[in-house]
Amino acid sequence: MNIRYRIAGCLFFLAAFAACTDWDDFKKYQAGGEIIYPGKGDTVIIASGRNRMQLRWLLSADPSVTKYKLYWNNRADSLEAAVPADIIGDTLKIMLNPLPEGTYNFEMYSMDARGNKSVPLRFNGRTFGTNYENGLLNRSIGSTSYDDSLKILEVSWNEPDTVNVNTELKYIGLDQKTKSISVGPATSESVIKDWKPGTILNYRSTFKPDEKAIDVFTAVKYDTLSVSLE
Numbered sequence: 001m002n003i004r005y006r007i008a009g010c011l012f013f014l015a016a017f018a019a020c021t022d023w024d025d026f027k028k029y030q031a032g033g034e035i036i037y038p039g040k041g042d043t044v045i046i047a048s049g050r051n052r053m054q055l056r057w058l059l060s061a062d063p064s065v066t067k068y069k070l071y072w073n074n075r076a077d078s079l080e081a082a083v084p085a086d087i088i089g090d091t092l093k094i095m096l097n098p099l100p101e102g103t104y105n106f107e108m109y110s111m112d113a114r115g116n117k118s119v120p121l122r123f124n125g126r127t128f129g130t131n132y133e134n135g136l137l138n139r140s141i142g143s144t145s146y147d148d149s150l151k152i153l154e155v156s157w158n159e160p161d162t163v164n165v166n167t168e169l170k171y172i173g174l175d176q177k178t179k180s181i182s183v184g185p186a187t188s189e190s191v192i193k194d195w196k197p198g199t200i201l202n203y204r205s206t207f208k209p210d211e212k213a214i215d216v217f218t219a220v221k222y223d224t225l226s227v228s229l230e
Contacts, residue, residue: 038065038110040118046125049215052097053127057108061089064112070094071107083110101129128209128217136219138205139167139183144227146197153195153227160185165216166206172199201225 039060047054059065065088069080083092103126110118142156155169167183173194183190183203202222209217 036112036114036116038062038112038116038118040110040121041065041108044106044108044121044123045212046123047212047214048126048128048209049097049213050217051099051101051127051129052095052214053099053104053125054214055094055096055125057092057094059083059088059090059092060110060118062110063088065110065118066113067111068092068094069109069111069117072104075107099127101127101131126209128213128215132209133217134220136205136207136217137161138203138219138223139164139185140223141201141203141225144201144225146195146227146229148197148229151193153192155190155192155201157183157188157190160205161207163207163209164205165208168204168206170202170222172196195227197227197229199227201227 039062041060042058044058045056047056055070057068063085065083066085067080067082069078071078079094079096081094103124105124106122108121108123139160140158142158144156145154146152147154153171157167160167164185166185168180169183169190170178170180171192173179174196175194176196179194181190181192202224204219204222206216206218208215
C-alpha cells in the first residue's frame with residue numbers, strides 16, 4: 001500500500017509542476033532560442049536559355065519574407081536579393097545571367113528581416129550553349145520534284161525533331177536573287193514557283209530545347225541539295 005501511495009504522490013507532483021509551466025517553456029533550453037522558419041514558397045519553374053536561365057518562383061504568402069538566397073555549384077556561387085512586399089504570394093522572376101552551359105543543382109531559401117531561413121527548396125536545371133548548338137542537325141528533305149511545264153518545284157520534308165521550331169529554305173529565283181521561305185514543323189511540303197532550275201537549295205533549322213526555353217538555337221551550317229530535273 002505504501003508503494004502505491006508513493007507513486008500516486010509522485011504523479012500528483014509532476015502534474016502540478018506541468019500545470020505551473022508554460023506549454024512552450026522547453027524552448028528556453030534550445031540553443032539560440034526558438035527556431036523560426038519563414039515560408040519557403042512553392043515550385044520553381046525553370047526556363048532555360050543560351051548561357052542563362054530564368055526562374056519563376058511562386059512565393060510563400062508569409063508576410064515576414066523580405067529576401068531570398070539562392071545557391072548553386074555546391075554553394076560556391078550564390079545570389080541574394082530582396083523580395084518586394086507587393087508580390088508576396090505571387091510569382092518572382094529571377095534571371096541568372098551569365099550562367100555557363102551545363103546542368104545545375106540549386107538550393108533556394110526564403111529569409112526574413114532577422115536573417116532566419118526557410119527550409120530549402122531544391123531543384124535542378126540546365127543551360128544551353130555552343131556544345132548544344134554544335135550537335136544540332138537540320139531537318140532533312142525527303143524528296144524533290146520539278147514540273148517543267150508549270151515551272152514549279154515541290155520539296156517534301158521528312159518529319160522534324162520534336163524541338164524543331166523552324167527551317168529556313170534558301171534558293172535562287174528566276175530573277176537571279178537569293179530568296180528564302182520559312183518552313184514550320186507542321187509543314188510537310190513546300191511549293192516554289194520561281195525557282196531557277198539547276199541551282200542548289202540551302203536549308204538550316206532552328207530549335208527550342210524545351211517549350212519553356214527563352215532562347216532558340218540554330219544549326220551551325222546550312223545543308224545543301226542539288227535538285228534532279230529528271
